[in-house]
Amino acid sequence: MPSGMSLIVKTVTRLVASFIVLFGVYVALYGHVSPGGGFAGGAIVAGGLILVMLAFGRRQTRNMFTHGMALGWDCGGALAFVAIALLGYLAGDFFLNFAGHGDPYRLASAGTIPLSNAAIAAKVGAGLFGVFLALAVFRPGQRQEGEQ
Amino acid sequence: MTNLLPLFVAIPLAGGFLAPLIGYGSDERRAGAARMLALLVGALLLAGSIAFMGAAARVCWIGDWIGTSSRPVGLSLVCDGLTELLLITVNSIAFIALIYSWSYIERFTGRSLYYCLFLIMLAGLNGVVLAGDLFNIFVFMEVAVIASYALVAFGVERPELEASFKYIVLGSVSSLFVLLGIAVLYNLTGQLNMALIADRLVAVGATPAVWLAAGCFIMGFGLKAAMVPFHAWLPDAHPSAPAPISAMLSGVVIKAVGVYAVCRLMFNVFGMTTPGGAMYANVLITLGVLSMIIGVLLALGQWDFKRLLAYSSISQVGYVFLGVGVGAAVLAGGGPAPVAGLAIFGGLFHLVNHAAFKSLLFLCSGATEYGTGTRDMHNLGGLKHTMPVTAGCCRVAALSIAGVPPFNGFWSKLIIIIAVAQAGYWSLAALAALVSFLTLTTFLKVQRHVIDGDPPAYERQPREAPGAMQLAMVCLTVACVLLGILLPLHQGWLIKPAQRALVSGPGYATAFGPPGMTAQIAQATPRVEEAGP
Numbered sequence: 001m002p003s004g005m006s007l008i009v010k011t012v013t014r015l016v017a018s019f020i021v022l023f024g025v026y027v028a029l030y031g032h033v034s035p036g037g038g039f040a041g042g043a044i045v046a047g048g049l050i051l052v053m054l055a056f057g058r059r060q061t062r063n064m065f066t067h068g069m070a071l072g073w074d075c076g077g078a079l080a081f082v083a084i085a086l087l088g089y090l091a092g093d094f095f096l097n098f099a100g101h102g103d104p105y106r107l108a109s110a111g112t113i114p115l116s117n118a119a120i121a122a123k124v125g126a127g128l129f130g131v132f133l134a135l136a137v138f139r140p141g142q143r144q145e146g147e148q
Numbered sequence: 149m150t151n152l153l154p155l156f157v158a159i160p161l162a163g164g165f166l167a168p169l170i171g172y173g174s175d176e177r178r179a180g181a182a183r184m185l186a187l188l189v190g191a192l193l194l195a196g197s198i199a200f201m202g203a204a205a206r207v208c209w210i211g212d213w214i215g216t217s218s219r220p221v222g223l224s225l226v227c228d229g230l231t232e233l234l235l236i237t238v239n240s241i242a243f244i245a246l247i248y249s250w251s252y253i254e255r256f257t258g259r260s261l262y263y264c265l266f267l268i269m270l271a272g273l274n275g276v277v278l279a280g281d282l283f284n285i286f287v288f289m290e291v292a293v294i295a296s297y298a299l300v301a302f303g304v305e306r307p308e309l310e311a312s313f314k315y316i317v318l319g320s321v322s323s324l325f326v327l328l329g330i331a332v333l334y335n336l337t338g339q340l341n342m343a344l345i346a347d348r349l350v351a352v353g354a355t356p357a358v359w360l361a362a363g364c365f366i367m368g369f370g371l372k373a374a375m376v377p378f379h380a381w382l383p384d385a386h387p388s389a390p391a392p393i394s395a396m397l398s399g400v401v402i403k404a405v406g407v408y409a410v411c412r413l414m415f416n417v418f419g420m421t422t423p424g425g426a427m428y429a430n431v432l433i434t435l436g437v438l439s440m441i442i443g444v445l446l447a448l449g450q451w452d453f454k455r456l457l458a459y460s461s462i463s464q465v466g467y468v469f470l471g472v473g474v475g476a477a478v479l480a481g482g483g484p485a486p487v488a489g490l491a492i493f494g495g496l497f498h499l500v501n502h503a504a505f506k507s508l509l510f511l512c513s514g515a516t517e518y519g520t521g522t523r524d525m526h527n528l529g530g531l532k533h534t535m536p537v538t539a540g541c542c543r544v545a546a547l548s549i550a551g552v553p554p555f556n557g558f559w560s561k562l563i564i565i566i567a568v569a570q571a572g573y574w575s576l577a578a579l580a581a582l583v584s585f586l587t588l589t590t591f592l593k594v595q596r597h598v599i600d601g602d603p604p605a606y607e608r609q610p611r612e613a614p615g616a617m618q619l620a621m622v623c624l625t626v627a628c629v630l631l632g633i634l635l636p637l638h639q640g641w642l643i644k645p646a647q648r649a650l651v652s653g654p655g656y657a658t659a660f661g662p663p664g665m666t667a668q669i670a671q672a673t674p675r676v677e678e679a680g681p
Binding site: 071078085 | 162
């Protein structure tokens with residue numbers, strides 16, 4: 001029996017999901033020059049992944065995006081953020097914006113801020129998706145359905 | 149060294165997020181790697197907090213963004229005497245709980261996530277006591293308590309989940325009250341930095357809006373500290389967690405996000421010498437006395453070992469608030485500074501002592517459950533024969549909390565009672581002595597039904613706890629003894645600086661505000677002399 005929603009939904013999802021994720025990445029990377037930022041971008045990325053999961057059903061999606069991937073990106077994003085903050089010590093102080101500030105309003109500007117935004121986007125995107133995955137996969141009365 | 153202060157938050161945070169990732173191969177090996185990492189982080193933080201003890205008070209501006217009085221931007225971390233006291237308490241209990249977890253947590257699944265949550269909670273606690281502005285206190289408090297919600301539910305059985313849900317609902321309500329209080333203060337003063345708020349509040353004066361903010365904070369942080377009208381979540385949440393987490397929750401979490409925050413705000417931000425001071429002090433005393441009496445009366449009737457300990461925590465936190473509140477009342481009433489200093493000293497000393505003996509008691513209850521499979525005191529007894537180390541540690545802790553002379557609990561209760569009597573609250577001093585007697589009764593019951601007495605028919609022969617758990621318990625037992633008898637040696641190093649930080653009250657604003665602050669507060673309030681026993 002096919003899982004997930006109807007063919008129409010699946011086709012549309014197939015067309016738009018990658019653009020949603022791409023838009024999320026754009027919002028995160030341009031967070032320092034335009035409205036948005038790591039949190040908003042990450043939430044959009046997670047929205048794209050959740051759309052895939054709703055359209056194709058949890059069994060099929062779980063093969064593409066596993067619980068371990070969500071955990072890895074989530075922790076990795078947080079670690080990268082702390083690492084950027086700690087790198088500031090090399091220049092003298094915690095969270096010091098040590099990288100070149102560049103020209104304002106350009107993509108390559110604002111020093112470490114875009115890097116921090118990217119780290120936050122990874123953390124938030126994977127975190128929100130992980131929460132959704134947990135709610136979809138774990139069932140009351142049993143530890144976990146299927147794998148892991 | 150000042151700019152190393154953020155490491156107290158950054159190291160456990162990094163360790164927490166690294167814990168689920170490191171190691172390879174089987175779950176067993178990954179959990180082993182996480183365990184080593186957590187212990188390493190705990191040891192580093194403990195060494196750091198010892199290194200920071202006793203040095204001059206200092207302030208660290210994050211990212212070198214130093215605000216000025218006219219343009220107050222930037223976040224600060226402040227390390228004064230009170231912060232040092234809490235840092236060393238939090239990090240030593242955390243380190244000992246991590247040693248204990250080495251063996252205790254073996255029977256759970258998802259152990260690397262346990263260490264992840266533990267370290268994130270630790271990062272939040274360190275952040276709360278270091279934060280120099282109100283909003284960061286809120287953020288770090290949320291980091292710590294949200295990790296603790298998950299840790300309370302770590303057993304994922306029905307009672308744990310129910311307790312955790314109750315804790316989440318009440319905890320969220322209290323956090324909203326704290327946020328409301330912050331919003332009101334921000335509206336009144338336009339600042340979030342605590343030193344600047346204290347400075348601007350002098351100009352605002354005593355208005356109902358300030359009282360509303362103070363009420364929100366007392367309610368919000370008081371719920372986190374389990375003061376009596378707000379205590380309903382604690383007797384469910386603390387016993388449901390794994391034993392080392394119970395020790396952390398009762399030993400340090402309610403102190404750091406509850407007692408510390410209330411003291412910091414009431415003494416250093418609102419100020420006791422301001423017109424509202426006497427009212428705040430009376431609220432603290434009333435809630436403290438209520439917690440003290442109701443907590444112990446509820447503890448007396450419990451037969452679940454851990455639940456009894458949880459109720460007794462409410463009572464002991466009441467002692468802390470009584471000591472600190474009487475000190476506040478004396479300061480507010482313009483009474484003799486030495487008496488105020490003595491009361492605050494007693495309260496803070498009791499805070500440290502309670503962290504030591506209550507954590508130890510929770511660790512002992514965990515070892516008892518580990519060895520016998522039950523924590524119902526009807527089905528326990530005679531453990532001094534089968535589990536001698538656990539029973540010995542448990543006895544020392546029970547005598548300490550009951551206030552029996554050579555141990556630490558006796559000295560702090562004695563100091564509180566003397567100071568309360570000197571301040572003229574004779575009836576409260578008598579009540580404190582009576583509650584101490586009831587505590588003794590409660591813990592005689594624990595000794596009679598757990599340590600001594602005839603062993604009942606155990607389902608399986610009780611066995612002594614593994615070495616790591618014994619080591620953790622013995623460390624805390626030694627702390628219980630030494631904190632008491634070495635009081636003359638350690639007081640100047642450990643407790644006096646914290647007491648000075650609270651007694652100096654508005655001195656916080658002049659010491660830790662941004663450079664060039666107007667410091668109206670310095671002229672507005674007289675300096676209070678140093679005081680103590």
